[in-house]
Amino acid sequence: xxxxxxxxxxxxxxxPLAVALPAFGRIAGVRLAVGRxxxxxxxxxxxxxxxxxxxxxxxxxxTRHGVGSAPVDWCQSAIQQNGGAVRALVCNAGCANSFTxxxxxxxxxxxxxxxxxxxxxxxxxxxxxxxxxxxxxxxxAKIEAVLPEIAARLSxxxxxxxxxxxxxTDTFPKGAVAEATIDGHTxxxxxxxxxxxxxxxxxxxxxxxxxxxxxxSSLALQDMLGVAITDTFxxxxxxxxxxxxxxxxxxxxxxxxxxxxxxxxxxxLSGFKVAxxxxxxxxxxxxxxxxxxxxxxxRVDVTGAASDASARKIARTICESPLVKTAIAGEDANWGxxxxxxxxxxxxxxxxAIAIHFGPLCAAKxxxxxxxxxxxxxxxxxKGQELEISVDVGVGAGRASMWTCDLTKRYVEINGDYxx
Amino acid sequence: xxxxxxxxxxxxxxxPLAVALPAFGRIAGVRLAVGRxxxxxxxxxxxxxxxxxxxxxxxxxxTRHGVGSAPVDWCQSAIQQNGGAVRALVCNAGCANSFTxxxxxxxxxxxxxxxxxxxxxxxxxxxxxxxxxxxxxxxxAKIEAVLPEIAARLSxxxxxxxxxxxxxTDTFPKGAVAEATIDGHTxxxxxxxxxxxxxxxxxxxxxxxxxxxxxxSSLALQDMLGVAITDTFxxxxxxxxxxxxxxxxxxxxxxxxxxxxxxxxxxxLSGFKVAxxxxxxxxxxxxxxxxxxxxxxxRVDVTGAASDASARKIARTICESPLVKTAIAGEDANWGxxxxxxxxxxxxxxxxAIAIHFGPLCAAKxxxxxxxxxxxxxxxxxKGQELEISVDVGVGAGRASMWTCDLTKRYVEINGDYxx
Numbered sequence: 047x048x049x050x051x052x053x054x055x056x057x058x059x060x061x062p063l064a065v066a067l068p069a070f071g072r073i074a075g076v077r078l079a080v081g082r083x084x085x086x087x088x089x090x091x092x093x094x095x096x097x098x099x100x101x102x103x104x105x106x107x108x109t110r111h112g113v114g115s116a117p118v119d120w121c122q123s124a125i126q127q128n129g130g131a132v133r134a135l136v137c138n139a140g141c142a143n144s145f146t147x148x149x150x151x152x153x154x155x156x157x158x159x160x161x162x163x164x165x166x167x168x169x170x171x172x173x174x175x176x177x178x179x180x181x182x183x184x185x186x187a188k189i190e191a192v193l194p195e196i197a198a199r200l201s202x203x204x205x206x207x208x209x210x211x212x213x214x215t216d217t218f219p220k221g222a223v224a225e226a227t228i229d230g231h232t233x234x235x236x237x238x239x240x241x242x243x244x245x246x247x248x249x250x251x252x253x254x255x256x257x258x259x260x261x262x263s264s265l266a267l268q269d270m271l272g273v274a275i276t277d278t279f280x281x282x283x284x285x286x287x288x289x290x291x292x293x294x295x296x297x298x299x300x301x302x303x304x305x306x307x308x309x310x311x312x313x314x315l316s317g318f319k320v321a322x323x324x325x326x327x328x329x330x331x332x333x334x335x336x337x338x339x340x341x342x343x344x345r346v347d348v349t350g351a352a353s354d355a356s357a358r359k360i361a362r363t364i365c366e367s368p369l370v371k372t373a374i375a376g377e378d379a380n381w382g383x384x385x386x387x388x389x390x391x392x393x394x395x396x397x398x399a400i401a402i403h404f405g406p407l408c409a410a411k412x413x414x415x416x417x418x419x420x421x422x423x424x425x426x427x428x429k430g431q432e433l434e435i436s437v438d439v440g441v442g443a444g445r446a447s448m449w450t451c452d453l454t455k456r457y458v459e460i461n462g463d464y465x466x
Numbered sequence: 467x468x469x470x471x472x473x474x475x476x477x478x479x480x481x482p483l484a485v486a487l488p489a490f491g492r493i494a495g496v497r498l499a500v501g502r503x504x505x506x507x508x509x510x511x512x513x514x515x516x517x518x519x520x521x522x523x524x525x526x527x528x529t530r531h532g533v534g535s536a537p538v539d540w541c542q543s544a545i546q547q548n549g550g551a552v553r554a555l556v557c558n559a560g561c562a563n564s565f566t567x568x569x570x571x572x573x574x575x576x577x578x579x580x581x582x583x584x585x586x587x588x589x590x591x592x593x594x595x596x597x598x599x600x601x602x603x604x605x606x607a608k609i610e611a612v613l614p615e616i617a618a619r620l621s622x623x624x625x626x627x628x629x630x631x632x633x634x635t636d637t638f639p640k641g642a643v644a645e646a647t648i649d650g651h652t653x654x655x656x657x658x659x660x661x662x663x664x665x666x667x668x669x670x671x672x673x674x675x676x677x678x679x680x681x682x683s684s685l686a687l688q689d690m691l692g693v694a695i696t697d698t699f700x701x702x703x704x705x706x707x708x709x710x711x712x713x714x715x716x717x718x719x720x721x722x723x724x725x726x727x728x729x730x731x732x733x734x735l736s737g738f739k740v741a742x743x744x745x746x747x748x749x750x751x752x753x754x755x756x757x758x759x760x761x762x763x764x765r766v767d768v769t770g771a772a773s774d775a776s777a778r779k780i781a782r783t784i785c786e787s788p789l790v791k792t793a794i795a796g797e798d799a800n801w802g803x804x805x806x807x808x809x810x811x812x813x814x815x816x817x818x819a820i821a822i823h824f825g826p827l828c829a830a831k832x833x834x835x836x837x838x839x840x841x842x843x844x845x846x847x848x849k850g851q852e853l854e855i856s857v858d859v860g861v862g863a864g865r866a867s868m869w870t871c872d873l874t875k876r877y878v879e880i881n882g883d884y885x886x
């Protein structure tokens with residue numbers, strides 16, 4: 047049997063940590079279609095158009111990268127201008143349109159105008175997302191040429207194709223669905239995401255598009271997204287590199303039939319919040335599972351920190367330490383490297399109280415190797431594909447969890463010849 | 467012709483970026499000898515004893531790591547107790563004696579006592595340094611057993627052997643010498659260092675021992691070391707990981723014949739400061755040249771930053787970005803990744819003014835790809851073994867230089883099986 051390969055990039059083996067796409071079903075008020083604008087030399091869809099019925103509201107979280115990109119600039123400005131009303135999203139793979147100056151901004155404007163024209167909407171009601179190489183100007187003409195034809199094929203059943211069209215170095219498409227109840231009405235949430243390197247998020251760019259038929263104001267969506275992002279997309283890291291284009295959009299079409307929720311504090315939203323978090327968490331973890339070259343999926347729990355923020359910083363330092371990540375790749379329970387990473391996070395710790403566990407196995411306690419430390423049991427544990435590392439730093443009640451993957455030779459290989 | 471291998475670790479190929487040891491000569495008042503305590507399974511010297519004549523003064527810079535190690539604790543406390551008077555240094559490879567609790571502290575105390583006994587000194591006049599695996603208790607008995615025999619062989623000509631005895635995963639021994647004039651007297655400086663991974667500094671631990679025959683107070687030495695370290699050891703990074711044991715000691719024996727300098731502001735020290743910086747810079751750059759798996763030696767200059775500190779942070783973010791480092795390994799002039807790294811440093815930048823050069827070649831200016839960008843010329847440049855990358859961020863007059871190496875499959879290989 048041959049190894050399965052990525053639908054996005056010919057010859058790229060699918061991650062051993064891949065999970066299957068869910069059955070997306072439909073989100074009332076959402077239609078999707080994909081097409082080929084030609085940003086890749088090989089045959090593959092590289093443009094996604096999502097259309098939303100009148101009345102849909104959007105919220106977004108964007109990269110805090112200092113350079114950013116034309117599509118991110120566009121979305122932030124558009125949401126601000128029209129209070130979150132949204133009719134379309136255009137996403138292209140193969141070109142990030144970042145660091146492209148005024149010509150890049152003009153290419154974004156033209157793309158939005160083309161989608162607006164095809165859907166009889168205002169340009170400010172069109173969201174944009176681009177992913178690919180930085181510093182290459184988006185050829186808007188390529189998108190203008192195919193958008194009418196793509197718009198003619200919009201379908202409520204296009205989610206799976208959409209999840210593939212936005213891939214770059216991803217080895218498998220990513221999706222998640224969930225349901226909740228608001229006022230006795232079942233509401234559905236569906237989401238797709240892409241990203242595999244430059245996750246922290248990373249250079250392959252993290253993009254996530256989530257839609258629901260719930261009726262929720264842009265402001266309430268924004269508040270809920272802001273809360274949920276901390277423990278989901280902001281709690282995964284592959285390599286600590288952050289993209290110019292990272293974008294997470296949530297769109298609520300309001301077709302589920304219940305009275306709109308205008309505030310995130312609306313008690314009717316409690317179930318929805320959990321479901322939204324579940325979708326974001328699933329997508330975020332799928333990014334890690336597709337971490338470039340990844341062979342291990344690792345959860346790091348930090349407890350006993352001075353605060354949750356302090357715990358997050360320690361967890362992140364562990365997750366991004368090349369020495370920790372290479373040890374995991376080598377199936378080496380090198381807990382000394384965890385000690386190293388904990389200590390270099392520059393956060394309050396009590397070294398004589400540090401405890402470290404690999405799964406159920408205690409490696410260290412009271413600031414020393416654990417009595418009865420069993421190297422053979424540790425080594426056996428490290429052979430697993432899904433690992434849990436817990437570190438208590440003995441100071442307070444702060445805690446955080448973060449997810450990462452190992453650092454393998456394959457990561458170096460993939461990123462050493464990305465553009466070739 | 468077979469590839470030369472490391473004198474420290476059998477079978478480890480010497481870095482292609484290696485440089486030869488200098489002719490150390492002697493430093494009046496310094497004697498050295500090495501021996502084998504047995505911290506390694508294979509035959510190699512693993513203990514260094516340096517002895518200093520009465521009157522020598524020491525200054526040190528130590529890891530700011532939150533866990534640290536017993537030898538670092540010992541040195542910091544000893545220097546404080548006795549105002550920097552120093553008679554000996556004991557360094558062992560093969561065990562870091564970090565995260566070893568009270569038993570580790572006791573092992574350090576016993577080691578210092580053994581050296582003090584052999585040299586008729588006070589224990590507080592003995593400096594300690596350990597390097598190797600974290601979390602393993604130092605077996606002081608092994609050092610106690612060999613110290614008398616090593617002390618009997620102390621010689622002013624032992625520098626080259628010393629530079630080899632302190633290696634761990636280093637592929638070549640590291641040394642530097644310089645001369646200066648104080649009051650018409652020629653003074654000499656000699657230094658050795660070790661470190662190759664966990665340089666930022668790194669897990670293999672960075673240790674540097676520098677001695678001079680100049681007559682300089684501990685306080686003045688400390689001030690000069692504090693200044694010089696910023697642009698030397700603190701300006702090199704291999705992988706961003708920082709060790710529990712990093713130590714840089716400078717010892718002045720006062721045998722050169724001039725009247726002692728008590729303050730770093732003493733104008734007679736101007737030439738000495740340059741020479742000290744040269745030695746530290748040479749040693750620091752040799753650490754990068756021995757970066758685990760390194761095939762490229764890279765200088766990164768950042769200009770136009772809001773301050774020197776801001777420039778340093780941007781330079782460091784570039785130097786530690788896995789995506790930048792893997793692109794360099796792949797000889798890919800992927801300047802988009804530089805843009806990514808610049809933007810994620812969270813420092814003030816003006817994106818429409820960013821300019822990037824590879825050596826003399828302009829890749830980007832005014833926030834876009836440079837007019838006449840020549841990919842073929844870039845690719846040819848990237849094939850060089852020594853590279854210079856310059857980034858101007860267009861804000862102010864802040865500038866910094868930092869040195870790093872590429873991230874290769876070999877790095878992953880070395881660190882995936884460090885303990886095996």
